[in-house]
Amino acid sequence: MSAEPRAVRLYRTMRLIREFEERCLAMSLSGEIVGGIHPYIGQEAVAAGICAALTEDDVVTSTHRGHGHVLAKGADPKRMLAELCGTTAGLNRGRGGSMHAADVSLGVYGANGIVGAGAPIAAGAAWSFQRRGDGRVAVAFFGDGALSQGVVLEAFNLAALWQLPVVFVCENNGYATSLPLNRALAGDPVERAAGFGLTARAVDGMDADAVADAAAEAVERCRRGGGPAFLECRTYRFNGHHSFEEQVGLNYRDDAEVGEWRARDPLRTQSTRVDGATAGAIDAEISTLIDEAVEFARAGRAPDPAEALHHLYADGTTPRPGVMI
Amino acid sequence: MAALAYITALNQALHDEMARDDRVCVFGEDVRIGLTQVAKGLHDRFGDGRVVDTPLSEQAFTSLATGAAMAGQRPVVEYQIPSLLYLVFEQIANQAHKFSLMTGGQVEVPVTYLVPGSGSRSGMAGQHSDHPYSLFAHVGIKTVLPATASDAYGLLLSAVRDPDPVAVFAPSALMGTVEEVSGELGPVPLGSARIHRTGEDVTVVATGQCVHVALAVAEAMADEASIEVVDPRTIYPVDWETIRASAEKTGRLVVIDDANRMCGFGGEVLATAAEQFDLTARPRRVTRPDGAVIPYALVLDQALLPDAAQLTDAIRAVLK
Numbered sequence: 001m002s003a004e005p006r007a008v009r010l011y012r013t014m015r016l017i018r019e020f021e022e023r024c025l026a027m028s029l030s031g032e033i034v035g036g037i038h039p040y041i042g043q044e045a046v047a048a049g050i051c052a053a054l055t056e057d058d059v060v061t062s063t064h065r066g067h068g069h070v071l072a073k074g075a076d077p078k079r080m081l082a083e084l085c086g087t088t089a090g091l092n093r094g095r096g097g098s099m100h101a102a103d104v105s106l107g108v109y110g111a112n113g114i115v116g117a118g119a120p121i122a123a124g125a126a127w128s129f130q131r132r133g134d135g136r137v138a139v140a141f142f143g144d145g146a147l148s149q150g151v152v153l154e155a156f157n158l159a160a161l162w163q164l165p166v167v168f169v170c171e172n173n174g175y176a177t178s179l180p181l182n183r184a185l186a187g188d189p190v191e192r193a194a195g196f197g198l199t200a201r202a203v204d205g206m207d208a209d210a211v212a213d214a215a216a217e218a219v220e221r222c223r224r225g226g227g228p229a230f231l232e233c234r235t236y237r238f239n240g241h242h243s244f245e246e247q248v249g250l251n252y253r254d255d256a257e258v259g260e261w262r263a264r265d266p267l268r269t270q271s272t273r274v275d276g277a278t279a280g281a282i283d284a285e286i287s288t289l290i291d292e293a294v295e296f297a298r299a300g301r302a303p304d305p306a307e308a309l310h311h312l313y314a315d316g317t318t319p320r321p322g323v324m325i
Numbered sequence: 326m327a328a329l330a331y332i333t334a335l336n337q338a339l340h341d342e343m344a345r346d347d348r349v350c351v352f353g354e355d356v357r358i359g360l361t362q363v364a365k366g367l368h369d370r371f372g373d374g375r376v377v378d379t380p381l382s383e384q385a386f387t388s389l390a391t392g393a394a395m396a397g398q399r400p401v402v403e404y405q406i407p408s409l410l411y412l413v414f415e416q417i418a419n420q421a422h423k424f425s426l427m428t429g430g431q432v433e434v435p436v437t438y439l440v441p442g443s444g445s446r447s448g449m450a451g452q453h454s455d456h457p458y459s460l461f462a463h464v465g466i467k468t469v470l471p472a473t474a475s476d477a478y479g480l481l482l483s484a485v486r487d488p489d490p491v492a493v494f495a496p497s498a499l500m501g502t503v504e505e506v507s508g509e510l511g512p513v514p515l516g517s518a519r520i521h522r523t524g525e526d527v528t529v530v531a532t533g534q535c536v537h538v539a540l541a542v543a544e545a546m547a548d549e550a551s552i553e554v555v556d557p558r559t560i561y562p563v564d565w566e567t568i569r570a571s572a573e574k575t576g577r578l579v580v581i582d583d584a585n586r587m588c589g590f591g592g593e594v595l596a597t598a599a600e601q602f603d604l605t606a607r608p609r610r611v612t613r614p615d616g617a618v619i620p621y622a623l624v625l626d627q628a629l630l631p632d633a634a635q636l637t638d639a640i641r642a643v644l645k
Contacts, residue, residue: 059396093429100427109395110428117420120385124392131350131374131398138392151416154385161380311430312465314488317516317562319465324600 006052007273008282010208013048014267015286017068020077023290024067024084028243032298033084037098040068042238045266046171047072049211050139050231053219059107059125059138061118064099065171065237066111069141075103077289078296087300094303095311115176116142116149119168123155126166126228137222138166145176147192148184156230160197165222167215168198168230171205177241178252193230205233206266209273236261329506331471331499334478335363335441337510339401342485343371346399349485350375352386353403353439361405363441363495383409387416390436395424399435399485407443407455407494418464421490433488439481442497444533444583445619445626454619454626456533458494459584462561462593467491467515469559472536474504476558479513487515494560496583498534518564520571524553527640528571528578530594531556535581535611535631542636550644560590568594569602576605577643581636586612609639 021041027033040047047068054060054073062069070080075091083090083101090096091103102110109125112118122140129136146152147170159166170189174181185192193200199221203214211233218229238261240246271279309319336359343349351364357378359365368376379386383404390400404410410417421434444456461468467489471477477495484491521536522543527550531539536556543552555571557563572578578598582591591610598608611631619626 059392061392091429092427092431095429096427102428102431104395104428104431109392109432110424112420114415114419117388117415120388120416121392121395121420123385124389124394125396126392127389128393128396128398151384151388154380154382155389157380158382158385158389309426311428312426313467314425314430314433314435317467317489319562 006212007209007270008278010048010052010212011270011274011279012282012286013051013072014044014208014270015282016077016289017044017047017071018267019286019290020071020081021067023294024081025239025243025246029246033098034086035097036243037067037084038065038242039237039239040065042261042266043171043173043205043235044068045208045211045270046169046205046233046235049208050169050215052212053215054137054139056106057136059109059122059136061109061122061140062111063118063141063143064111064113064115065143066101067098070101070103070108070111073103073108074106075108078293081293081297082300085297085300086302087297088303089296089300093311116146116152118142119146119152120155123159123164123166126159126164127162129165135223136165137219139169140166141169141171143176144170144172144174144181144189145179145184146170147189153196156193156196156198159228163225163227165225166228167218167222168193168228170230170232171235172232173235173237175241175253178250189232190230198228198230200230202232202234205235206264206269208266208270238262326505326507328503329474331474331477331495331502331504332362332441334474335481335495336365338478338481339364339367340370342482343367343375348397348399349401350377350393350398351401351403352377352379352390354379354381354405356403361403361441363403363439383413384416387413388420391416391421391434394434394436395432401437401439401485403439403441405442406453407440407457408452410438410440410457417466417490422464422466425489434490435488436490437481437484438490438492439495440493441495442500443494444496444498445630446497447626448621448623450621451618456494456496456583458492458560459589461492462590463588465561467559468494468561469515470494470496470533471558472499472533472556474502475506475510476513476519478510480515480558482512483515486512491515494533496533513558516559516562516564518567519556519558520553520567521556522552522554524551524575526550526552526575526577527643528553528555528575529636529640530568530578530580532560532582532590535583538631538633538636539581542633542640546637546640550640552640565597572598572602572604578602578604578608579636579639579643580608580610581631582610582612583631584612585615585617587615606643609642611635611639
């Protein structure tokens with residue numbers, strides 16, 4: 001598969017994320033997935049483009065809107081969907097769900113429910129890589145909302161100060177839930193990052209090729225010991241912040257604005273870079289894969305309630321139960 | 326017998342563990358010069374790569390330790406002020422502590438959070454005098470509170486070797502103390518209590534510096550009652566077996582604990598005793614008041630800390 005042109009690989013990853021998310025959204029609305037999801041639809045070029053520059057040994061920290069990152073880093077969609085359905089066959093044995101999905105064996109240190117929390121964790125992994133001198137790189141994904149989190153700015157400083165091999169990827173989709181960026185951020189994301197000494201640039205987050213080029217450059221610089229980078233990927237989420245918006249119909253974005261971004265659908269753009277027969281074959285392949293994933297997830301076993309606190313401690317320390325008669 | 330200073334014990338544990346295990350590294354403010362003495366000499370011996378002076382970015386360096394731990398290191402993070410743990414509670418309680426369960430056991434986060442100088446510092450006032458170990462126990466973080474130099478050495482060693490996050494609270498009142506130690510120093514397992522003095526009439530469960538208060542009171546009251554002094558040493562998980570065996574042997578229980586009364590560790594011991602122990606008298610506890618904020622003036626500071634007179638009264642109350 002690695003012999004495939006990058007454009008084809010990017011298309012496959014993006015198609016996978018799109019179809020996975022559409023199915024998840026339906027399963028969320030039907031109640032098969034509890035707790036809802038933060039759909040990644042519209043932002044696929046970012047996860048696909050960034051992860052195209054990474055190897056299995058590299059690490060990513062993800063966000064509440066994390067499905068795209070986890071899949072693009074190579075996680076098995078079957079086990080990912082099984083996780084969202086809360087089964088023991090899930091990536092996290094049904095203990096994490098949408099907001100904590102992780103596959104540590106592939107360097108996915110997890111989606112994270114606290115905005116910006118992954119940035120210093122990625123920097124810590126990068127610190128470890130630097131110490132070992134093993135050429136690995138860490139990537140922290142976060143949204144524009146995270147630019148208002150102090151810990152993210154602290155992480156920028158430490159990364160630049162210590163020249164850590166970490167790439168901070170800001171997926172600027174324009175909104176922190178309902179708050180538009182121009183009501184949240186004084187100044188400019190790239191200038192802010194550059195002010196910390198990060199090599200910073202903006203890239204069209206609706207163009208997987210552009211993201212992949214920028215990622216390759218930043219990641220290779222990190223591998224050579226050239227220091228950390230910040231990439232602002234300008235993108236847009238086509239759906240609401242969370243699947244509950246599909247039901248309650250919040251209205252904080254102009255229809256015209258949504259329409260303009262939808263017209264720049266990154267998946268459609270990427271499809272024009274792949275010949276029709278190849279794209280058709282990938283579409284069929286992904287469709288089958290997702291059908292199989294749904295079947296696999298639905299067949300999963302619910303965890304045993306008696307094991308609700310299994311894995312709380314790595315050494316098996318057992319907490320006292322909530323009632324002792 | 327050899328005299329071992331409490332602070333030397335902590336420092337020695339870090340030296341020994343760093344020499345034994347290349348993955349152990351230290352993060353914190355002013356650790357390069359060993360400002361608190363806990364990291365003394367580590368930088369000279371192990372260098373910049375393993376002893377990392379951090380800027381005043383507690384939240385970032387706490388989570389940086391999490392990421393480094395997930396990537397295979399065993400970081401020790403030093404905090405000069407106990408209240409800094411409030412600043413990083415998200416990074417410890419909501420991040421590091423939860424990864425094992427949230428990932429279904431995919432990853433370990435072996436980080437040690439070391440607070441040399443927790444509790445009142447006699448004049449450091451409101452924001453430097455808390456002793457927040459109960460808070461950590463409440464959310465389920467492994468938490469130790471060594472009362473002697475040998476326990477400080479042994480518990481810190483075990484904390485660093487543990488696969489989970491562990492908070493080590495070294496009481497400020499003990500930093501300058503010395504213990505006569507015989508034999509080799511070694512690890513002290515987490516979750517194991519230490520019976521400092523055996524007795525027949527009353528069990529005093531004492532934590533941190535209160536262990537020494539309890540021992541002094543037990544000695545002073547020796548003609549009145551035979552008092553057993555039990556130090557849990559680990560605040561979470563608790564060695565309930567040892568505490569229960571002692572309390573049921575004597576039938577009487579007093580806890581002395583330098584935490585706030587409301588939802589403090591002492592309250593948990595009493596609640597557990599009420600539910601599960603066979604006692605002959607209502608148990609008592611001596612603690613800080615509810616939600617205490619330590620004032621500056623020394624008499625006010627000391628007025629809020631559990632002391633020997635209060636413990637004596639409590640022991641007499643259970644003996645009635």
